[in-house]
Amino acid sequence: MRDIIEIKRIGGNDVFTIGKIDIEIYKCVAEDIVTDEVIITDERIQHIKSRHPDDYEKYCKYMSEIVKNPEYIIEANKPRTALLLKSFEDEGIPFKTILRLVTSSDNITYKNSIITFMKINDKEWNRLIKNKKILYKSE
Template identity: 25%
Template structure:
């Protein structure tokens, strides 16, 4: 499978996270990333993999992972009475190509931790 373009890093995300990237830097999804999502987070993948492009294009929040240097896109979905915060981590390969590396529903503790550190930056809707 050839990596598929699933989104782009737009100027809003570049600006709020203070990234030194060109606007509309493409984000790809490769076979190994897909396999990781399926094996590590099968239920989340089953439920939200069809929303990957939407999460990347219209996130509710973005964050910068302090250690892994990844850009984290987070979108809230409402499922019955529960709110799911779905995180998609995007990271550059060794040669500078950006890939969606993983997708999972954040646990309540993780959401709380991000909020306490002011790590979730809200993206205002136009």
């Protein structure tokens, strides 16, 4: 895993630091974000591996860049949660990532965390942009 920065063990679970977000960009989702650190738990990695076979192994190197510089932040179905879209020109592959943000109402030990991550097709990309509420679009 190339872009994993640090591994911690919390409550018997491995937690991997992915990178940092620009809190100003993500204020469109929640005003009171308390940390810029983004993690993924071992449990979420297993979820991704089981539901989206091969996506994690092939594309985890993109996770840090997706959360750092999303092309779109789209309103998600849950509070303090963002649906991120980003496409990488070198491979021409679009990705969808769900990121749960930590606010002042959460436990102070929590970090922003990736809930799921997957490669999507152009049809799904276009459907999300057309039918969902766009909160942020990169310039």
